[in-house]
Amino acid sequence: MGRIIILLCALLFGALTQAQSISSTIKGKVVDNKKELLAFVTVVAKDAQGNVLQSMYTDEQGNYEITNTETQQLEFTYIGFKSKVVTVGKEEVSVVELLEDNAILDEVVIKAKRPTIKREIDRLVFNVQDTPLATTNAWDIIKQTPGVTSIGDNLSIRGSQSILVTINDKKVMLTGDQLKDMLEGTDGTQVEAVEVITNPPAKYEAQGNAVLNIKLKKNVNLGYKGSVTDRYKQATYAVNTLSTQHSYTGEKINLSGSYSFTNGTSARYNEDNVIYENGERWSTDLTRINKYRGRHSFQSELDVKIDSTLTLTIGGNGYINEQTKGDFVIPTLIYNKDNNVESNYTTFNKKRANMETYTGYLMLDKKFSTDKKLLWSSYFTYEYQEDNQDVLTHLNFKGKPKEERFFATENNQHTRLAVSGLDYSVDKETIKWELGGKYSIVKAQYGLDFFDYKLDGLNKDKSNIFDYQEINWAGYTSFTKNWDKWQVKGGLRGEYTGIQTKSNGDNNTQSYFKLFPTAYVKYDVTEDQHLTLSYGKRIDRPSYSWMNPAKSYYNLFSYFQGDPDLKPMISHNFSLGYDYKEWSIEAVYKREINPSMEISYQEDDTNTLIYHYTNIDKRQQVGIVLNTPYKIGEWLVLNSYLTAGYQEDYFYGVDNKLYKNDVFGIYGRLFASVDLHKKSNWKVMMTYSYSAPSVQGTFRISSYQRTDFIMSRDFLQKKISANLYVYNIFGSDRQIISTNYANQNNYFKDYSDTQGFAISVKYNFGNQKAKYSSKEIDMAEKDRL
Numbered sequence: 080m081g082r083i084i085i086l087l088c089a090l091l092f093g094a095l096t097q098a099q100s101i102s103s104t105i106k107g108k109v110v111d112n113k114k115e116l117l118a119f120v121t122v123v124a125k126d127a128q129g130n131v132l133q134s135m136y137t138d139e140q141g142n143y144e145i146t147n148t149e150t151q152q153l154e155f156t157y158i159g160f161k162s163k164v165v166t167v168g169k170e171e172v173s174v175v176e177l178l179e180d181n182a183i184l185d186e187v188v189i190k191a192k193r194p195t196i197k198r199e200i201d202r203l204v205f206n207v208q209d210t211p212l213a214t215t216n217a218w219d220i221i222k223q224t225p226g227v228t229s230i231g232d233n234l235s236i237r238g239s240q241s242i243l244v245t246i247n248d249k250k251v252m253l254t255g256d257q258l259k260d261m262l263e264g265t266d267g268t269q270v271e272a273v274e275v276i277t278n279p280p281a282k283y284e285a286q287g288n289a290v291l292n293i294k295l296k297k298n299v300n301l302g303y304k305g306s307v308t309d310r311y312k313q314a315t316y317a318v319n320t321l322s323t324q325h326s327y328t329g330e331k332i333n334l335s336g337s338y339s340f341t342n343g344t345s346a347r348y349n350e351d352n353v354i355y356e357n358g359e360r361w362s363t364d365l366t367r368i369n370k371y372r373g374r375h376s377f378q379s380e381l382d383v384k385i386d387s388t389l390t391l392t393i394g395g396n397g398y399i400n401e402q403t404k405g406d407f408v409i410p411t412l413i414y415n416k417d418n419n420v421e422s423n424y425t426t427f428n429k430k431r432a433n434m435e436t437y438t439g440y441l442m443l444d445k446k447f448s449t450d451k452k453l454l455w456s457s458y459f460t461y462e463y464q465e466d467n468q469d470v471l472t473h474l475n476f477k478g479k480p481k482e483e484r485f486f487a488t489e490n491n492q493h494t495r496l497a498v499s500g501l502d503y504s505v506d507k508e509t510i511k512w513e514l515g516g517k518y519s520i521v522k523a524q525y526g527l528d529f530f531d532y533k534l535d536g537l538n539k540d541k542s543n544i545f546d547y548q549e550i551n552w553a554g555y556t557s558f559t560k561n562w563d564k565w566q567v568k569g570g571l572r573g574e575y576t577g578i579q580t581k582s583n584g585d586n587n588t589q590s591y592f593k594l595f596p597t598a599y600v601k602y603d604v605t606e607d608q609h610l611t612l613s614y615g616k617r618i619d620r621p622s623y624s625w626m627n628p629a630k631s632y633y634n635l636f637s638y639f640q641g642d643p644d645l646k647p648m649i650s651h652n653f654s655l656g657y658d659y660k661e662w663s664i665e666a667v668y669k670r671e672i673n674p675s676m677e678i679s680y681q682e683d684d685t686n687t688l689i690y691h692y693t694n695i696d697k698r699q700q701v702g703i704v705l706n707t708p709y710k711i712g713e714w715l716v717l718n719s720y721l722t723a724g725y726q727e728d729y730f731y732g733v734d735n736k737l738y739k740n741d742v743f744g745i746y747g748r749l750f751a752s753v754d755l756h757k758k759s760n761w762k763v764m765m766t767y768s769y770s771a772p773s774v775q776g777t778f779r780i781s782s783y784q785r786t787d788f789i790m791s792r793d794f795l796q797k798k799i800s801a802n803l804y805v806y807n808i809f810g811s812d813r814q815i816i817s818t819n820y821a822n823q824n825n826y827f828k829d830y831s832d833t834q835g836f837a838i839s840v841k842y843n844f845g846n847q848k849a850k851y852s853s854k855e856i857d858m859a860e861k862d863r864l
Contacts, residue, residue: 104387105145107173109137109155116141117177120157124150133449144387146449196225196706196718198656198663201568201599201613202276202292203706207267210716210752211762214791214802215839216310217270217293218262223766223787225706225720225748226275227291237277237669237700237722239288241619241648246293260341261376261398262293266306266324266841268800271296277667278597278615278652281555281570282502282513285595285618288650303327303845314806314835316368318343333382341374346832351637354824355683358416361636365827367407375399392442398435405430409634413476422476426634429469436462450506457499466490472635484635486538487530494523494623500553511559513570516552523547527629543629546581557597564603571596576620580643582628587643593618611656611665619648621675625692639690646673646694663706667724671698678777679818680733681825688825695730695776696737714754721747730776734821740779745771760800761792777823781815785833800841810834 109120122143124133132147145153153172156162160177197204205224207213212220221244222229227236236242244258276283276290283290305325312318322339349365380394406429413422440458447453467489474482500517529541557570571594578589597615604610627641649672656665673694681688702724709717727741750766769784788805812833817826 105150105153105167105172107143107175108141109143109157109175109177110141111160112176112178114176117157117160120155120177123154123156125152125154127151146387146446196661196708196720198611198658198706201278201280202274205273205275207270207272211764211789211791211802213267213270214800214841215267215789215804216263217265217267218259219804220267220270221262221273221291221293223748223750224273224275224291225718226277226704226722228746228768228770234291236275236289236291237667239619241286241288243279243284243287243290244293245290247295248292260320260339260374261378261396263310263320263322263339263341265337266308266322268306268841269295269324278599278613278654279617280568280599280615281557281572281595281597282515284553285572285574285593285616286620288617288619304843305845306841306843308839308841310837310839312343312835312837314832315346316344316832318345331384333384334380336377336379338375338377341376342371344368344370348828348830348832350828351688352826353681353686353688355681355686356822357683359421360414360418361411361686362414363409363411365409367405369403369405371403372401373399374401388446390444392444393440395437395439397437400432400434403430403432411636424472424474424476424635427471427473428634430467432464432466434462434464436460452504452506454502455500456502458497460494460496462492462494462496464490464492470632470634485532486632486635488632489526489528489530490631491526492523492624494521496521509561511557513557514555516554518553519549519551521547521549521623523623525624525627525629527631529632541630541632543583543627545627545629546579547623547626548579549623550577551575566599566601568599569597574618576647580626582643585643591647593649607660609656609658611654611658613652613654613656615652617650617652619650619675621645621647621692625675636686637688637690639692641692642694645675645692648672648674648694650674661706661708663704665704667700667702667704669698669700674698674728674776676776678730679825680777680823683822695728698726698728700724700726716752717750719747719749721745726774728774728776732777732821733823736821738777738820740774740777742772742774742779744773745769756792759793760797762790764789777818777820778816779819781817783812783814784809785812798843800843802837802839802841804837804839806836807834 105124109117109122111117118137118141120137120141120143122135122137122145123131124145124147126132126149129152132149133145135143135145137143151167153165153167153175154162155165155175155177157177159180161180163175163177165172165175197206203226205226207220212223221227221234227234229235233240234242270293272294274290274292274294276292277288279287279290303326305323307323308321310320310322312320318341320339320341322337324335324337326335327333346369347367349367351361351363351365353361355361376396376398378394378396380392383391383393385391407427409426409428411424411426412420413424415421438458438460440456442454442456445453445455467487469487470485472484474484496519498517498519500515502513502515504514505512524547525543525545527541527543527545529538530536531538531541551574553572553574555570555572557568559566559568573592573594575592576590578587580587595616595618597613599613600611602610625641626643626645628643630638630640632638651670653668654665656663674697675692675694677690677692678695679688679690702722705719705721705723707719707721711717723743723745725741725743727739729737729739732738746769748766748768750764752762752764755761755763766787766789767784768786770782772782773780786808788808789802791800791802793800813828813830815826815828818824819826
């Protein structure tokens, strides 16, 4: 590890020493004849022969900065003003004044508004600034993003839950409930757009089927900005989140931070049914009510602009779950073949869980010139979890005396993760080249102690210690070229992975090297019509915990077990698209080899239901994706997003026979947004989602539908913002997941308590024009903890 750090530092030092030839930059401001600052003025730098060297826009404070050393002339152009050419060294460049062109101003009226949904060569961009979602939070925004399917708190893209979540292309080092809490504490007004990248380019980790990138607004104004938000959500039970966010932007320093605190009670309702070959049906009411004492999510980041070419970023985030407390009473009724209750048992589960995770990161961003940049990024993550339960069971079986059984389990997990990477890019007007590499190492230990009252102590046969270690080397290159009506982008990423596991003396090793090519072609048929073609290869490595072979018991007759021999899933993704203005249609095909997922199967001889993470044989998907926005006048925006296709999963059953589970499915989302009063930013939005039946391995999943209502409004000159969000109005977000083949016949009904409403009020203070800056870092290992 020490040699690797020395190597990276040497590479960084070498890159920095190459930059010594860069001379001082040309800086200035652009104003009008009233000395008011002009934003987004076009500034073009030219050499002595008039050749264009560099072009840019002034920021919202009218500032510009030219770094090309051969600059002899500066040309300033702005709609409504007369163009101006300034000779460097002979005329004033620190403050440039433009004069109004009255002839143009009398004739031109400019109205610019970005489309809500935009299709780019390798992604779908959902702009949220002009919708009521902007006054909610980042979690609610991504759940409503076209292309993202949300059922309860589970997100999927095109049928896969293997999603890499990034913020400004920087991996969020949180997962599960921690990620949800952090995003719920991220104010929606910070979010500029959400990018759904179904075929990520080579720069991104090959891990995961898709990337969900949340773009925060860039920091361009000096000053301090802050807000405090209180959000009350009522479903069956209440949850309250208090959050605050702050940022300060100076000439050399940018500082931002946020904190949120959540407490309350959540519920999830399940009913498990297992039908055995003798005709018995075991039906379990799995209602789970969890109370959490307090969940803390926090993050901070400091940017230091060492000079005009070098920026240092230090930051970190964390999540602390003080304790989640659940006291469950779970009855199970056993029906005979005549559907009469013949026996029963009741499980009393006292469950306690807590967790803490911390991540620190360091980045150095070096600009060698206007088009050459090097980024060195490193981070370290530490995570600790405890999940303990006491399980008492009252047994009342026909023909047997009543009996009590008790067991207890103590689970703990320690994880340490370190990553370091370099990214170099050359970005010219028609050509872009990227090159990078990364090294990561993770060490994790999972401990399970099983206590059985019959043995009067620790049951060593059911206890386990699982050690996991993984190293990963990765390198990539990517090239983009634009000419005439064509845009071509291609890349290649290589990744080596080495895995060692140890479980109660059994050792297991895996190692493999994979190449991941990506290719994109775009052709502009006309100004409004475009054709796109893309291909990408991806990998989905299993989570560390999914490879743990220990049996984690839910009750006497049900447990979860991982598989140390899990293989990574490889997918090949193809798409062909056509865009007309803001409308788009895309044909897609995906082939997955060894997809891994959780399935359930029953053992008739022991009446046990087992949840097992394993590989199935393969999966194929083919379909079309249609996006159709409409705008009626200046006050109403409509949009429909539709996915229709065919999917087939092949899996080997408990009888070692190959089975096919297939379905033709449709998923769609409609939303309408209305501006009721522009001055007060009063907006209303209604969304409707529908999903036809789908499949996942051995499972067949029933259809569902959901309707949401959102309303937002500003008060006191935008000092106060209020939002009302009514979730799942008709309570129709419910599903049945079933398995039925060979001697397997089981199903469960699932409802995540999504019907309810939320009211949030935010108070803004400071300079509300100040926004957040964008940093790029792309690391994905923590997503698999």
